[in-house]
Amino acid sequence: MDFDLSEEQRLLKESVDGLLGSSYDFEQRKKYMAEQGGWSKTVWNKLAEQGLLGLPFSEDDGGFGAGAVETMIVMEALGKALVVEPYLATVVIGGGFLRRGGSAGQKAAHIPSIIDGSKTLAFAQLEKNSRYDLGDVSSSAKKKSGGYVIDGEKFVVLNGESADTLIVTARTKGGQRDTGGIGVFLVPGNAKGVARKGYPTQDGLHAADITFTGVEVGADAAIGDPENALPLIERVVDDARSAICAEAVGIMDESLKTTVEYLKTRTQFGVPIGSFQTLQHRAADMFVALEQARSMSMFATMASDFDDAKERATAIAAAKVQVGKSGKFIGQQSIQLHGGIGMTMEVKIGHHFKRLTMIENTFGDTDYHLRRVTNSGGLM
């Protein structure tokens, strides 16, 4: 048992923290958000230069063969700085589908341009009635002359507006909630029949609602088994859940630091408000919540490599519950302890809170995952 980072992992952490420390303060972030598409191409290229976009890919595919721990390190750092660039959508999820399910041809066609920063991806999964159920898919992919025709509507697709390639879940057979008959398809963002309506999200990212009308793709567009891709989807979404748990821990860590700093400097009644025991104990409870979440983020990271799908899913669901609860508590109390200033757009703490809030509702909220842990018989 060992909780320490290896030498390489420590260096990775230093390098990503260093990069973001020098180029991603709150004012710089505002500028990046104002750029075309809502994020900065310059920052993205810097991430590529440092090799961060190639981390999880195998060396054969031109990457670094890094594992879940490295992704955790990066996501935590991205969380601290509230990075808006599409790392989750492109590297973790898009890259995850290619790594875990892609053919040699698909890997060769897409991975190099992810690694060098020239292309980004988006995962078009959420439907009007699917909520958190990955197996609830109405969009269809019908076979036609050696390929597929995709029809359907997808919502809140992160990075959906600017992605070069969309990864789309669609049903090749069966009913809306059948676990079989679901496929995953690579669709060019500019394909005929793709209509994208982009918008900013509450937490400063960008998403799109996307309509697919008679979109034709070749047979080689399907990642993995087009009639049974749900296990692949679940695996990659579990990777994404672990990643956003780590991102949330980074945000919580920074929220607590910022809040404690505020308690030390803000004076009322002639003393720093951090001298009041009520506020001290609230901050102590935030620390407890943070440490519990950190432990479970590590647990989720380890679980990403579990071979047993049920064990993996239960562990990651449990982490999502803890991180959801801790994130809500720390997010809300950070605002409370800041008082009025915490309510304003001009101060960073509220933006932490907003991203934490959106993370809770991404790929299953606390209640949803608690139900999953319950249904699998618990953790012990």
Added chain:
Amino acid sequence: MDLSFSKEEVAFRDEVRAFFRDNVPSSTRQKLQEGRHLGKQEMVDWWRILNKKGWGVSHWPKEYGGTGWSSVQHYIFNEELQMAPAPAPLAFGVSMVGPVIYTFGNEAQKKYYLPRIANVDDWWCQGFSEPGSGSDLASLKTKAERKGDKYIVNGQKTWTTLAQHADMVFCLCRTDPAAKKQTGISFILIDMKSKGITVRPIQTIDGGHEVNEVFFDDVEVPLENLVGEENKGWDYAKFLLGNERTGIARVGVSKERIRRIKELASKIESGGKPVLEDVKFREKLAEVEIELKALELTQLRVVADEGNHGKGKPNPASSVLKIKGSEIQQATTELLMEVIGPFAAPYDEHGDDGSNEAMEWTAQIAPSYFNNRKVSIYGGSNEIQRNIITKAVLGL
């Protein structure tokens, strides 16, 4: 980073588990599973089995009978002990006064007391708290005045756990009344059979008798029973309280209780089906299991940190273990209450001192719930733990 046990650690766990399976007396095991108290002799018998195996004072330095295990091995040992379940070594001797004696005591004290602690030849109790000195321990008033070759001790201690069984008590006494609060306190070992000591039982809300008041009325104590230097007792007390912090999470105890909750909840029916099938109940249980998993990992992180950076410096993050560990213990006793519902009510007024064999198993569930309210109070209340986090971690 690797959160799984190594092959050697797994082998060690299996060895420890097998030893407990084969050596914990079945009546002892059953009483603990039912949340009942044990009699003095049952506990002493078990500790002597443990000591014979060489595991009685496992975390002590090797020269005094310790095992030389790694932090992870100690963790595994404690966890398996709690899950067996078997009584943990008597903390007052093994975890508290023992380390103070081998760290600050003189050669004669080490030679005499340490083997007796290991074999529980002496049952120790702790004379710290006083009626006016709880969380503000340094305000204590019990005084020890030098007179010839003796101290004359006068005062009162309270919340003295299992003093009714004790042969010895380690006491914080004021030896310099003129000195400021923390200075002027000494750490003194006192024979419980001394003339002038009176033990009065305190019955707690569960009906049990664990704690006592201890009165000292002109008690004569030989000067050689002073540990370390006179008026330095507060330092030794701080050392004692910072020791073995990681054990306070009691993860194994909560795991064992969750096992029992599931066992009972699958037998007891509500609305024609087992309580365990009630979705709301199961979700509440799952929530506790998740908190416990997080705590277990947090504890392992603190343990690993100790292993890497050396013992002796208590990690302030261990206050997290105390807060969460106690909350989870209380949550599990609450869930047990919920499982048996109205059958929690009957009260066995004969009480449970380990000898009441006729007691119904249901009769111990409410008392255990009531009794467990103590865990967020003792060992530095959870509010004191928050003060520690505030100062030592957050720097407020």
